[in-house]
Amino acid sequence: MILGIDIGGTTTKIAGFKKTRVCGVVSVQADDPVTSASGALGKFIDEFSLRLGDISTIAVTGVGAGFLGEELFGIPLERVAEFNAIGQGGLFLAGLEKAVVMSLGTGTAIVLADGRNIKHLGGSGIGGGTLIGLSRYLLNSTEFQNIVELAKKGNLGNVDLNIRDISQAGLGDIPLSATASNFGKHSDNASQPDLALGLINMVCQSIGVMGVFASREENVDQIVLTGKLMKLPQAANIFFRLGKLFKKQFIIPEYAEYSTAVGSAYAISPRKMLKN
8 A cells, every 4th residue: 555645734635545545544734744745644554553664754845845754654655746646636537638627725726637747837815725824814714624513504696696697688698696806795694604605706716717827828728626615515506606607627536625635546556456
């Protein structure tokens, strides 16, 4: 088995990869990268009843990977560039040969993945950090699950300005239901649930439109979405509507949250292992 570990700023994700399948995932939170990686490995071994000898190699990626040495618990480490891991993980989990892959973490990274060739297209500071930061000021909460639960009761009509609010007819191919301005309604009737849903919608729409522009530039129709923000239950519907509007296909694969960890393991997997 090969393990992939994605060491982020606050969360470390680990994925077990054997032959052509993901065989387990876990995540832990810790401020120190070494503690986080060690904790994730220990948790994975315990949860799946493994021995250290069952693991041949550990592939590490993410912002904290540089703090690790050459081994972890005696298991050799191989470092994988984060953009490479993002692209490889997205393609593998989506079952595609070519796509724009977006990693929605604290911010957002965008790559073009074409087989083993990965090109960094750019990124944005808009991401999960934006959602949590603005929620602190608007909702007095930084708890991810609390924001999600609030948003389930929200009404976008109380915060967002749609085309129908400013025009009696659609604008070309743009339907009346399309967003004209996030938080443009300025309604005194907006509740905390409305604001929570408005924040989620604004962050996802902003990221989605960037993905559309990137896919147009690279002449690709598939956009694979990965990262922690894919845990948002509202995200799938927001991206589906965007895909329908712009005639692009947004794909949220299984294990999307762990995609970069999966990609780091896949990136170092021998071809012979993948064919067995």
